[in-house]
Amino acid sequence: xxxxxxxxxxxxxxxxxxxxxxxxxxxxxxxxxxxxxxxxxxxxxxxxxxxxxxxxxxxxxxxxxxxxxxxxxxxxxxxxxxxxxxxxxxxxxxxxxxxxxxxxxxxxxxxxxxxxxxxxxxxxxxxxxxxxxxxxxxxxxxxxxxxxxxxxxxxxxxxxxxxxxxxxxxxxxxxxxxxxxxxxxxxxxxxxxxxxxxxxxxxxxxxxxxxxxxxxxxxxxxxxxxxxxxxxxxxxxxxxxxxxxxxxxxxxxxxxxxxxxxxxxxxxxxxxxxxxxxxxxxxxxxxxxxxxxxxxxxxxxxxxxxxxxxxxxxxxxxxxxxxxxxxxxxxxxxxxxxxxxxxxxxxxxxxxxxxxxxxxxxxxxxxxxxxxxxxxxxxxxxxxxxxxxxxxxxxxxxxxxxxxxxxxxxxxxxxxxxxxxxxxxxxxxxxxxxxxxxxxxxxxxxxxxxxxxxxxxxxxxxxxxxxxxxxxxxxxxxxxxxxxxxxxxxxxxxxxxxxxxxxxxxxxxxxxxxxxxxxxxxxxxxxxxxxxxxxxxxxxxxxxxxxxxxxxxxxxxxxxxxxxxxxxx
Numbered sequence: 358x359x360x361x362x363x364x365x366x367x368x369x370x371x372x373x374x375x376x377x378x379x380x381x382x383x384x385x386x387x388x389x390x391x392x393x394x395x396x397x398x399x400x401x402x403x404x405x406x407x408x409x410x411x412x413x414x415x416x417x418x419x420x421x422x423x424x425x426x427x428x429x430x431x432x433x434x435x436x437x438x439x440x441x442x443x444x445x446x447x448x449x450x451x452x453x454x455x456x457x458x459x460x461x462x463x464x465x466x467x468x469x470x471x472x473x474x475x476x477x478x479x480x481x482x483x484x485x486x487x488x489x490x491x492x493x494x495x496x497x498x499x500x501x502x503x504x505x506x507x508x509x510x511x512x513x514x515x516x517x518x519x520x521x522x523x524x525x526x527x528x529x530x531x532x533x534x535x536x537x538x539x540x541x542x543x544x545x546x547x548x549x550x551x552x553x554x555x556x557x558x559x560x561x562x563x564x565x566x567x568x569x570x571x572x573x574x575x576x577x578x579x580x581x582x583x584x585x586x587x588x589x590x591x592x593x594x595x596x597x598x599x600x601x602x603x604x605x606x607x608x609x610x611x612x613x614x615x616x617x618x619x620x621x622x623x624x625x626x627x628x629x630x631x632x633x634x635x636x637x638x639x640x641x642x643x644x645x646x647x648x649x650x651x652x653x654x655x656x657x658x659x660x661x662x663x664x665x666x667x668x669x670x671x672x673x674x675x676x677x678x679x680x681x682x683x684x685x686x687x688x689x690x691x692x693x694x695x696x697x698x699x700x701x702x703x704x705x706x707x708x709x710x711x712x713x714x715x716x717x718x719x720x721x722x723x724x725x726x727x728x729x730x731x732x733x734x735x736x737x738x739x740x741x742x743x744x745x746x747x748x749x750x751x752x753x754x755x756x757x758x759x760x761x762x763x764x765x766x767x768x769x770x771x772x773x774x775x776x777x778x779x780x781x782x783x784x785x786x787x788x789x790x791x792x793x794x795x796x797x798x799x800x801x802x803x804x805x806x807x808x809x810x811x812x813x814x815x816x817x818x819x820x821x822x823x824x825x826x827x828x829x830x831x832x833x834x835x836x837x838x839x840x841x842x843x844x845x846x847x848x849x850x851x852x853x854x855x856x857x858x859x860x861x862x863x864x865x866x867x868x869x870x871x872x873x874x875x876x877x878x879x880x881x882x883x884x885x886x887x888x889x890x891x892x893x894x895x896x897x898x899x900x901x902x903x904x905x906x907x908x909x910x911x912x913x914x915x916x917x918x919x920x921x922x923x924x925x926x
Contacts, residue, residue, distance in 0.1 A: 408454055427496055444467050749781040
């Protein structure tokens, strides 16, 4: 058939319905039509693979039954909010299959201008970003909203994407006044309705239907289009509060809205500033951050974050820190076993606050690499002087979860393979380890490279025993709080003795920190703790460069290298 004949034949072969279906399936996996009561009237496409249902089984079924419970209120709110000839922009939801599997999906739609309220919907398999994938399945049980950390990560992801665009995206922070008292006044049923509808409301105005978070008990955040201003969001939350309150008085609501993606900062620094502001807002107590100071407080936090990011980057780039060394000794003979490297910012900042901020804004990996280089220099200098010295380097749990950091760290040590056995890695818990399987693979790679590994602050948090069960390490450093209290009540001594016994059975060495008196050292030795650190044995000093006297009864390398695997993957 000639080209001209084909052109005239195609319209005759394809009707309007077929053409519209073809256009729809070019952008979606499933087409649905729902009536005013949200019952399914028509279904076509990959229905069985997405939901486990046939077309016959779907017709007449409630539309919302196709989705997870946490998304149903959101979808109903979005659809009922549509007016004639309006479109529902794509939102991220999850389908509930008959096999109980959750399937991320994008829902979009249109309401036709007709006498019967009909909704024409498309569903496509969702392609989630790394931040979205990490957050999936961790929603707040009361509201269905993201956690503070997941929300911050997703905002950073989205803000980088819109950086430089005229303020089309905004971040609104919301604080509810005396929420717990209000929930108690309105009763459990109304309180449940309040939190459920609060989550659905914030998600319904958020970009993609999933960029809304519960940052703390009474604090919330939402990333939204600038067409929906923050005051509108606040008024809708206030109206919801009055709806669930039998007295119709409601509760106080404060909001502050920031433009996202603008300003003179780079996309990366802009995202870091937003993450810092979100986390500080989430963590601030009533004394630090009240409902009356929300707007001013947000601006102050942004200004503070910009300045601190600049200072931190300058510190890392120009290595404006010093490294002090503090000895760890064998409690049996008091011989120096190794030293811990402790960073000291030259501007006088608290090292803990400095590292904590670096973790919050995603710069701790750069900081850890900079400290590592300084420790390598110390080891090389000791080697040139003919001194035997081994140093423990603190690495953030956040760094261990970064493939970029792990690769850079190993590359930094590649020219100095002989130093790996002299460089012990101490994993700090200022940030919780989120992926224990990944952390174990990374630590096993470090151990295969020749490093010994120590888990810091053992016993400090609820996850400590979960960590030692999941992570194969050579040492644990017992939290100093136990040492401080053990000379009083007997409970802490009993706990320390149990920790020492557990670690002995696991062939893991034990280090107690914050030892200040001989009485403490003697008690710890009697309880079975092998090593100690504290002012009794030496304060952190910049000039600690002396040979490490090996403890013959408990040498560093006498522990079995248990659990070392042959591959990282």
